[in-house]
Amino acid sequence: DAGITQSPRHKVTETGTPVTLRCHQTENHRYMYWYRQDPGHGLRLIHYSYGVKDTDKGEVSDGYSVSRSKTEDFLLTLESATSSQTSVYFCAISELWGADTQYFGPGTRLTVL
Amino acid sequence: AQSVAQPEDQVNVAEGNPLTVKCTYSVSGNPYLFWYVQYPNRGLQFLLKYITGDNLVKGSYGFEAEFNKSQTSFHLKKPSALVSDSALYFCAVRDMRGGGADGLTFGKGTHLIIQP
Numbered sequence: 470d471a472g473i474t475q476s477p478r479h480k481v482t483e484t485g486t487p488v489t490l491r492c493h494q495t496e497n498h499r500y501m502y503w504y505r506q507d508p509g510h511g512l513r514l515i516h517y518s519y520g521v522k523d524t525d526k527g528e529v530s531d532g533y534s535v536s537r538s539k540t541e542d543f544l545l546t547l548e549s550a551t552s553s554q555t556s557v558y559f560c561a562i563s564e565l566w567g568a569d570t571q572y573f574g575p576g577t578r579l580t581v582l
Numbered sequence: 583a584q585s586v587a588q589p590e591d592q593v594n595v596a597e598g599n600p601l602t603v604k605c606t607y608s609v610s611g612n613p614y615l616f617w618y619v620q621y622p623n624r625g626l627q628f629l630l631k632y633i634t635g636d637n638l639v640k641g642s643y644g645f646e647a648e649f650n651k652s653q654t655s656f657h658l659k660k661p662s663a664l665v666s667d668s669a670l671y672f673c674a675v676r677d678m679r680g681g682g683a684d685g686l687t688f689g690k691g692t693h694l695i696i697q698p
Contacts, residue, residue: 511672511689528687559625561626570616571616576624
Protein backbone atom coordinates (compact mmCIF):
# COMPACT_ATOMS: atom_id res chain seq x y z
CA ASP A 470 0.00 0.00 0.00
CA ALA A 471 2.71 2.44 -1.08
CA GLY A 472 4.20 3.08 2.35
CA ILE A 473 0.98 4.24 3.96
CA THR A 474 -0.32 3.01 7.28
CA GLN A 475 -3.52 3.90 9.05
CA SER A 476 -4.33 3.49 12.72
CA PRO A 477 -6.40 2.14 14.21
CA ARG A 478 -7.61 -0.33 11.57
CA HIS A 479 -10.87 -0.91 13.40
CA LYS A 480 -12.65 1.16 16.02
CA VAL A 481 -15.99 1.03 17.75
CA THR A 482 -17.04 4.10 19.67
CA GLU A 483 -20.14 5.73 21.12
CA THR A 484 -22.07 8.73 19.91
CA GLY A 485 -20.69 11.98 21.23
CA THR A 486 -17.14 10.83 21.86
CA PRO A 487 -14.13 12.36 20.06
CA VAL A 488 -12.21 10.12 17.69
CA THR A 489 -8.86 10.64 15.97
CA LEU A 490 -7.65 8.60 13.03
CA ARG A 491 -4.04 8.67 11.97
CA CYS A 492 -2.45 8.37 8.56
CA HIS A 493 1.31 7.88 8.36
CA GLN A 494 3.38 7.82 5.16
CA THR A 495 7.01 7.00 4.49
CA GLU A 496 7.09 8.34 0.91
CA ASN A 497 7.68 12.02 1.80
CA HIS A 498 4.82 13.01 -0.49
CA ARG A 499 3.52 16.56 -0.19
CA TYR A 500 -0.20 15.93 -0.67
CA MET A 501 -2.41 13.89 1.64
CA TYR A 502 -6.15 13.24 1.55
CA TRP A 503 -8.89 11.77 3.70
CA TYR A 504 -11.85 10.02 2.04
CA ARG A 505 -14.81 8.11 3.39
CA GLN A 506 -16.34 5.13 1.63
CA ASP A 507 -20.03 4.35 1.95
CA PRO A 508 -22.16 1.88 -0.03
CA GLY A 509 -23.82 3.59 -2.96
CA HIS A 510 -21.59 6.67 -2.69
CA GLY A 511 -18.17 5.49 -3.72
CA LEU A 512 -15.45 7.53 -2.05
CA ARG A 513 -15.95 11.13 -1.03
CA LEU A 514 -13.27 13.64 -0.10
CA ILE A 515 -13.37 14.93 3.50
CA HIS A 516 -10.24 17.09 3.78
CA TYR A 517 -6.89 17.34 2.09
CA SER A 518 -3.48 18.80 2.81
CA TYR A 519 -1.03 20.45 0.43
CA GLY A 520 1.78 20.82 2.92
CA VAL A 521 2.62 20.99 6.60
CA LYS A 522 -0.06 23.04 8.34
CA ASP A 523 -1.81 23.64 5.00
CA THR A 524 -5.22 22.00 4.77
CA ASP A 525 -8.54 22.58 3.07
CA LYS A 526 -12.07 21.22 3.03
CA GLY A 527 -13.45 18.64 0.68
CA GLU A 528 -16.95 17.65 -0.31
CA VAL A 529 -18.10 16.23 3.06
CA SER A 530 -16.10 18.13 5.70
CA ASP A 531 -18.88 18.93 8.21
CA GLY A 532 -18.17 17.31 11.58
CA TYR A 533 -14.50 16.63 10.76
CA SER A 534 -11.26 18.49 11.36
CA VAL A 535 -7.70 17.69 10.32
CA SER A 536 -4.18 18.57 11.28
CA ARG A 537 -0.78 18.09 9.71
CA SER A 538 2.18 19.06 11.88
CA LYS A 539 4.68 16.84 10.05
CA THR A 540 5.01 15.79 6.43
CA GLU A 541 4.47 12.15 7.29
CA ASP A 542 1.36 12.43 9.50
CA PHE A 543 -2.18 13.54 8.69
CA LEU A 544 -4.77 13.29 11.46
CA LEU A 545 -8.53 13.19 11.03
CA THR A 546 -10.64 14.11 14.08
CA LEU A 547 -14.30 13.59 14.64
CA GLU A 548 -15.02 16.14 17.36
CA SER A 549 -18.22 14.45 18.51
CA ALA A 550 -18.92 11.24 16.65
CA THR A 551 -22.38 10.56 15.23
CA SER A 552 -23.88 7.38 13.79
CA SER A 553 -23.81 8.97 10.31
CA GLN A 554 -20.02 8.95 10.54
CA THR A 555 -19.96 5.16 10.63
CA SER A 556 -17.89 4.43 7.55
CA VAL A 557 -14.61 3.18 6.19
CA TYR A 558 -12.00 5.93 6.09
CA PHE A 559 -9.15 5.95 3.61
CA CYS A 560 -6.06 8.07 3.53
CA ALA A 561 -4.34 8.77 0.22
CA ILE A 562 -1.10 10.46 -0.81
CA SER A 563 0.33 11.97 -3.97
CA GLU A 564 3.68 13.49 -4.77
CA LEU A 565 2.39 16.14 -7.14
CA TRP A 566 -0.99 17.73 -7.81
CA GLY A 567 -3.23 17.53 -10.81
CA ALA A 568 -2.59 14.44 -12.87
CA ASP A 569 -0.51 12.66 -10.27
CA THR A 570 -1.75 9.29 -9.05
CA GLN A 571 -3.12 9.06 -5.55
CA TYR A 572 -2.13 5.98 -3.58
CA PHE A 573 -4.37 4.67 -0.86
CA GLY A 574 -3.83 3.25 2.59
CA PRO A 575 -5.52 0.10 3.92
CA GLY A 576 -8.42 1.94 5.55
CA THR A 577 -9.97 2.29 9.01
CA ARG A 578 -13.38 0.82 9.70
CA LEU A 579 -15.18 3.06 12.21
CA THR A 580 -18.46 2.14 13.87
CA VAL A 581 -20.32 4.73 15.93
CA LEU A 582 -22.97 3.22 18.18
CA ALA B 583 -18.49 20.71 -10.73
CA GLN B 584 -17.11 17.35 -11.75
CA SER B 585 -18.97 14.05 -11.61
CA VAL B 586 -18.61 10.41 -12.57
CA ALA B 587 -21.27 7.84 -13.41
CA GLN B 588 -20.84 4.10 -13.37
CA PRO B 589 -24.19 2.94 -14.72
CA GLU B 590 -23.89 -0.73 -13.70
CA ASP B 591 -23.84 -1.79 -10.07
CA GLN B 592 -22.72 -5.26 -11.13
CA VAL B 593 -21.24 -6.87 -14.23
CA ASN B 594 -21.16 -10.64 -14.70
CA VAL B 595 -18.75 -12.21 -17.17
CA ALA B 596 -17.73 -15.78 -17.85
CA GLU B 597 -14.05 -16.58 -17.40
CA GLY B 598 -12.14 -16.19 -20.64
CA ASN B 599 -14.64 -13.75 -22.13
CA PRO B 600 -13.87 -10.06 -22.70
CA LEU B 601 -15.08 -7.65 -20.06
CA THR B 602 -16.11 -4.00 -20.07
CA VAL B 603 -16.86 -1.81 -17.06
CA LYS B 604 -18.47 1.46 -18.08
CA CYS B 605 -17.70 4.98 -16.89
CA THR B 606 -18.89 8.38 -18.05
CA TYR B 607 -17.77 11.71 -16.65
CA SER B 608 -18.61 15.40 -16.56
CA VAL B 609 -16.08 18.20 -16.10
CA SER B 610 -15.86 21.85 -17.08
CA GLY B 611 -12.47 21.56 -18.66
CA ASN B 612 -10.40 18.61 -19.77
CA PRO B 613 -10.30 15.54 -17.53
CA TYR B 614 -7.72 13.47 -15.78
CA LEU B 615 -9.31 10.00 -15.53
CA PHE B 616 -8.39 7.07 -13.29
CA TRP B 617 -9.42 3.48 -12.63
CA TYR B 618 -8.91 1.80 -9.27
CA VAL B 619 -9.71 -1.71 -8.05
CA GLN B 620 -10.66 -2.74 -4.52
CA TYR B 621 -10.48 -6.29 -3.20
CA PRO B 622 -12.48 -7.21 -0.06
CA ASN B 623 -11.23 -5.51 3.09
CA ARG B 624 -8.40 -3.79 1.21
CA GLY B 625 -7.56 -0.30 0.10
CA LEU B 626 -7.83 0.90 -3.47
CA GLN B 627 -5.19 -0.15 -5.97
CA PHE B 628 -4.34 2.01 -8.96
CA LEU B 629 -4.92 0.38 -12.36
CA LEU B 630 -4.40 3.07 -14.97
CA LYS B 631 -4.96 6.72 -15.87
CA TYR B 632 -5.53 8.99 -18.82
CA ILE B 633 -3.81 12.36 -18.85
CA THR B 634 -3.41 13.28 -22.50
CA GLY B 635 -2.32 11.75 -25.79
CA ASP B 636 -3.23 8.26 -26.96
CA ASN B 637 -6.87 7.49 -26.27
CA LEU B 638 -6.10 3.85 -25.42
CA VAL B 639 -4.39 3.51 -22.08
CA LYS B 640 -2.82 0.27 -20.88
CA GLY B 641 -2.50 -0.54 -17.21
CA SER B 642 -1.86 -3.24 -14.66
CA TYR B 643 -2.99 -6.88 -14.83
CA GLY B 644 -3.85 -6.70 -18.54
CA PHE B 645 -6.47 -3.99 -18.19
CA GLU B 646 -6.87 -1.13 -20.62
CA ALA B 647 -9.25 1.80 -20.99
CA GLU B 648 -10.39 3.88 -23.90
CA PHE B 649 -10.90 7.61 -23.59
CA ASN B 650 -13.70 8.95 -25.80
CA LYS B 651 -14.03 12.71 -25.57
CA SER B 652 -17.16 13.02 -27.69
CA GLN B 653 -19.00 10.47 -25.55
CA THR B 654 -17.32 11.63 -22.32
CA SER B 655 -16.55 8.03 -21.51
CA PHE B 656 -13.61 6.07 -20.13
CA HIS B 657 -14.59 2.39 -20.19
CA LEU B 658 -12.36 -0.23 -18.62
CA LYS B 659 -11.69 -3.34 -20.70
CA LYS B 660 -9.84 -6.64 -20.64
CA PRO B 661 -9.69 -9.13 -23.53
CA SER B 662 -9.95 -12.27 -21.40
CA ALA B 663 -11.38 -12.24 -17.87
CA LEU B 664 -9.92 -14.20 -14.96
CA VAL B 665 -11.77 -15.31 -11.83
CA SER B 666 -9.19 -13.31 -9.87
CA ASP B 667 -10.44 -10.12 -11.57
CA SER B 668 -13.57 -10.32 -9.43
CA ALA B 669 -13.55 -7.14 -7.33
CA LEU B 670 -15.05 -3.67 -6.95
CA TYR B 671 -13.93 -1.18 -9.61
CA PHE B 672 -13.97 2.59 -9.29
CA CYS B 673 -13.69 5.24 -11.97
CA ALA B 674 -12.50 8.69 -10.85
CA VAL B 675 -12.03 12.11 -12.45
CA ARG B 676 -10.24 15.32 -11.75
CA ASP B 677 -10.85 18.49 -13.78
CA MET B 678 -7.64 19.95 -15.22
CA ARG B 679 -9.02 23.39 -14.43
CA GLY B 680 -9.20 22.51 -10.75
CA GLY B 681 -5.59 23.32 -10.02
CA GLY B 682 -4.56 23.08 -6.41
CA ALA B 683 -4.57 19.79 -4.59
CA ASP B 684 -8.26 19.00 -4.48
CA GLY B 685 -9.11 15.35 -4.56
CA LEU B 686 -10.64 12.96 -7.02
CA THR B 687 -14.35 12.56 -7.63
CA PHE B 688 -15.29 8.89 -7.66
CA GLY B 689 -18.11 6.92 -9.19
CA LYS B 690 -20.18 4.65 -6.96
CA GLY B 691 -18.30 1.57 -8.05
CA THR B 692 -19.10 -1.51 -10.13
CA HIS B 693 -18.91 -5.05 -8.78
CA LEU B 694 -17.25 -7.26 -11.37
CA ILE B 695 -18.02 -10.96 -10.98
CA ILE B 696 -16.17 -13.46 -13.13
CA GLN B 697 -17.85 -16.84 -13.23
CA PRO B 698 -15.73 -19.97 -13.73
